[in-house]
Amino acid sequence: MNATDVVRSDLAWLAKTFAGGTRDRDELRRASPVLRRLALDGVLQQARRQAGASGQPTLDIYPLSQLVDLTDLRGVELVVAAGCRIEQRLLGPFATGPSVAPMPTPMSVSSLPLPMFLKSPCLVVRGTAVTRAQVLKYVANKLGGVHFDPARGRPGDEYMARVEELDEFMIIRPLSAVDLSLLAVLQAFVASPSVMEPFGLAPVDVQLDAPLNSGHESVDIPNRAWLQLDLMGDHSPTSAPST
Numbered sequence: 001m002n003a004t005d006v007v008r009s010d011l012a013w014l015a016k017t018f019a020g021g022t023r024d025r026d027e028l029r030r031a032s033p034v035l036r037r038l039a040l041d042g043v044l045q046q047a048r049r050q051a052g053a054s055g056q057p058t059l060d061i062y063p064l065s066q067l068v069d070l071t072d073l074r075g076v077e078l079v080v081a082a083g084c085r086i087e088q089r090l091l092g093p094f095a096t097g098p099s100v101a102p103m104p105t106p107m108s109v110s111s112l113p114l115p116m117f118l119k120s121p122c123l124v125v126r127g128t129a130v131t132r133a134q135v136l137k138y139v140a141n142k143l144g145g146v147h148f149d150p151a152r153g154r155p156g157d158e159y160m161a162r163v164e165e166l167d168e169f170m171i172i173r174p175l176s177a178v179d180l181s182l183l184a185v186l187q188a189f190v191a192s193p194s195v196m197e198p199f200g201l202a203p204v205d206v207q208l209d210a211p212l213n214s215g216h217e218s219v220d221i222p223n224r225a226w227l228q229l230d231l232m233g234d235h236s237p238t239s240a241p242s243t
Contacts, residue, residue: 010034039118044195135178
């Protein structure tokens, strides 16, 4: 088995497992080392070249620039780009804070080459932007995808403190903002023709340009670390009792 065969098998498994979304946090964690190897370790590009593809694959996102000024994140409490499907529902961005613009209708979709996709922010928490690569590294390197390292604190990992806050922030029970962001990254990969087709695989139809089943929420957050919103049911924020 060569690199092309391995990547084809991995992508087929990711598509089968996550095409319809999931509410299983462990399933997402177990997928993180596969995606890390494909996206961050260069294995996808190596296999694409072996398969005869050229250039970088492109992946679709909802740009956060539609909601916030990414050059000035003061006053932005939380933004989650989302852009994924769960149980046939397309979930759009979620945002709080006075500096957040009204949700555009419809949301515009951008196609980015893989390096830009990974470097683009998918979360903002308390004025700190977090990229898709950082979300993937957090789950793979700290939560047990590859390593279980709760005390991880290496140089360059300062963003993890912000991401860790969001790991307790439930968007769709039991999925946190981090889980939802990782699911969106997974689905972006298996929905990309330039990722899937060089390996003879059909891309998953996520349809980011379809009408959203959830969108901009404006809520007060009495206790940010414990806010829970179920965007597929109860829209009322609830907070855990103070300890």
